[in-house]
Amino acid sequence: MSSVDTPTPEPGTRMRSGDRREQLLAAATAVFGERGYVGATTDAIARAAGVSQPYVVRTFGTKEALFLAVLGRALDRMLVAFRTALAADDPATSATARISAAYVELLSDRGLLLSLMHAFVLGSDPVIGAAAREGFLCVARFLREEAGLDPEEARAFLAYGMLLNTLVGVRMADLYETDAAARELLDAAMPTKIDLLLRIRDAEKR
Amino acid sequence: MSSVDTPTPEPGTRMRSGDRREQLLAAATAVFGERGYVGATTDAIARAAGVSQPYVVRTFGTKEALFLAVLGRALDRMLVAFRTALAADDPATSATARISAAYVELLSDRGLLLSLMHAFVLGSDPVIGAAAREGFLCVARFLREEAGLDPEEARAFLAYGMLLNTLVGVRMADLYETDAAARELLDAAMPTKIDLLLRIRDAEKR
DNA sequence: GTCTATAGGATGATAGAC
DNA sequence: GTCTATCATCCTATAGAC
Numbered sequence: 001m002s003s004v005d006t007p008t009p010e011p012g013t014r015m016r017s018g019d020r021r022e023q024l025l026a027a028a029t030a031v032f033g034e035r036g037y038v039g040a041t042t043d044a045i046a047r048a049a050g051v052s053q054p055y056v057v058r059t060f061g062t063k064e065a066l067f068l069a070v071l072g073r074a075l076d077r078m079l080v081a082f083r084t085a086l087a088a089d090d091p092a093t094s095a096t097a098r099i100s101a102a103y104v105e106l107l108s109d110r111g112l113l114l115s116l117m118h119a120f121v122l123g124s125d126p127v128i129g130a131a132a133r134e135g136f137l138c139v140a141r142f143l144r145e146e147a148g149l150d151p152e153e154a155r156a157f158l159a160y161g162m163l164l165n166t167l168v169g170v171r172m173a174d175l176y177e178t179d180a181a182a183r184e185l186l187d188a189a190m191p192t193k194i195d196l197l198l199r200i201r202d203a204e205k206r
Numbered sequence: 207m208s209s210v211d212t213p214t215p216e217p218g219t220r221m222r223s224g225d226r227r228e229q230l231l232a233a234a235t236a237v238f239g240e241r242g243y244v245g246a247t248t249d250a251i252a253r254a255a256g257v258s259q260p261y262v263v264r265t266f267g268t269k270e271a272l273f274l275a276v277l278g279r280a281l282d283r284m285l286v287a288f289r290t291a292l293a294a295d296d297p298a299t300s301a302t303a304r305i306s307a308a309y310v311e312l313l314s315d316r317g318l319l320l321s322l323m324h325a326f327v328l329g330s331d332p333v334i335g336a337a338a339r340e341g342f343l344c345v346a347r348f349l350r351e352e353a354g355l356d357p358e359e360a361r362a363f364l365a366y367g368m369l370l371n372t373l374v375g376v377r378m379a380d381l382y383e384t385d386a387a388a389r390e391l392l393d394a395a396m397p398t399k400i401d402l403l404l405r406i407r408d409a410e411k412r
Numbered sequence: 413g414t415c416t417a418t419a420g421g422a423t424g425a426t427a428g429a430c
Numbered sequence: 431g432t433c434t435a436t437c438a439t440c441c442t443a444t445a446g447a448c
Contacts, residue, residue, distance in 0.1 A: 035244070054416085057443060063441095121327065133376050137388060155394040189361055259423090
C-alpha cells in the first residue's frame with residue numbers, strides 16, 4: 001500500500017487542516033476497504049498517507065472515530081453522486097439506471113464501497129454496527145423517498161449493489177481471463193462497465 | 207458469546223476427535239461470523255467451545271487454517287442443502303425458489319453465511335482471498351451447471367443472497383419494530399421468512 | 413501541525429506437564 | 431487429548447519535543 005492521492009509530501013510538511021483531513025480520510029478509506037476495520041492498522045493508514053502513525057490517531061482521536069469518519073464521508077459522496085445523477089436531465093433513462101451508473105462510478109473512489117461493506121458485516125459491534133445500520137437505511141430511504149423507486153425496485157437496486165460490492169471485494173476480476181464462470185458472472189453483473197472494473201483492478205496490482 | 211451446541215463438557219473431558227473437531231468448527235463459525243477473520247480471537251473461539259485457547263490453535267495449526275476449515279465446512283453444508291432441496295420432488299416450485307428456501311434455512315447455522323461474507327470481502331488476502339474466490343465460484347457453477355439456472359437467474363439469486371447476508375450482518379432486524387424503512391426492507395427481502403430471522407435475532411440477544 | 417519514542421495491552425503460537 | 435504457563439509480536443494510544 002503506497003501513498004494515496006497527491007504525491008506524498010516531504011515528512012513534516014505542513015498542510016491546511018481541511019486538506020490534511022481529506023488526505024487522511026482518502027488513505028484510510030483505501031486501507032479499511034482492503035483489510036477491514038480490525039485488519040487495517042493505523043500504521044498502514046499513516047504510511048499510505050505519508051504521515052506518522054501517532055498523527056493519524058491524534059487527528060481523529062481513536063481508530064474507531066476515524067472509521068466512523070470514513071463511513072460518513074463515503075455515505076456523503078454516495079448521496080451526492082446519486083442526487084447529481086438524478087438531477088441530470090436525461091429523460092431517456094430510468095431513475096434506477098441513472099443511480100446504478102453513479103453507483104458503479106463510485107468504484108473509482110478507492111475503498112469507498114468496500115469500507116461500507118466491511119461496516120455492514122460488523123452489525124454486532126455496538127458503535128460501528130449502529131452507524132452501519134443507519135447508513136444502510138439512509139440509502140434505502142433515499143431510494144424510496146427521493147429517487148421514487150417502489151419497494152421492489154429499491155430492493156433490486158440494493159441487491160445488485162451488494163453483489164457488485166461482493167464481486168469487487170473478493171477480487172473476482174482477478175480471474176476474468178482465466179475462469180469461464182468468473183467471466184460469465186462479471187459480464188452478467190456489469191454489462192457495460194467491465195472495462196472500468198478491469199482498469200481499477202490493474203491499477204491496484206502491486 | 208457463551209458456549210455452542212452441546213452443553214460445554216467439563217474441562218479436560220476427552221472426546222472423539224471427529225466430534226471435537228466439529229464442535230470447534232461450529233464455535234469458530236459463530237465467532238468468525240460475528241467478528242470477522244481478524245476480529246475473531248482464538249481465545250473467544252476457545253471460550254465459545256469450552257476448551258483452552260492453545261488447544262484450538264493446536265488442533266488446526268494456525269488461526270488461518272482454522273478459518274479455511276470453517277469456510278470449507280460452510281460451503282459443504284451449503285451445497286448439501288442445495289442438492290437436497292433440488293432433489294426433493296416438488297414440481298410445483300422452481301429451482302430458484304427451492305434453492306432460495308434452502309439458502310434462508312442456512313441462517314439457522316449460526317455464523318455460516320456471515321463467515322463466508324467476511325471471507326468474500328477479504329479478496330486481497332493472498333490465502334483467504336483465493337479460497338473465497340474459489341468458494342464463490344463453486345456456488346456460481348452449481349447454479350449454472352447443476353441447478354440449471356440461466357446466467358440472469360444465477361445472477362439474481364446471488365444478488366438477493368448477498369443482500370440477505372448484508373441485512374443479517376448489519377443486524378437490520380434489530381430495527382424491525384422501530385424503523386419503518388427497516389421493516390419495509392426486511393419484508394421485501396424476506397417475504398416469507400421474517401419469522402425465522404426475528405427468531406434468530408432474539409436467540410442471539412445477549 | 414507533525415514527529416520520535418515508548419508505554420501498555422492484546423493476541424497467536426510454542427513448550428511441556430498430565 | 432487437553433491443559434497451564436509463557437513468549438514474542440504487534441498495535442493503539444499517550445507524552446513530549448520541535
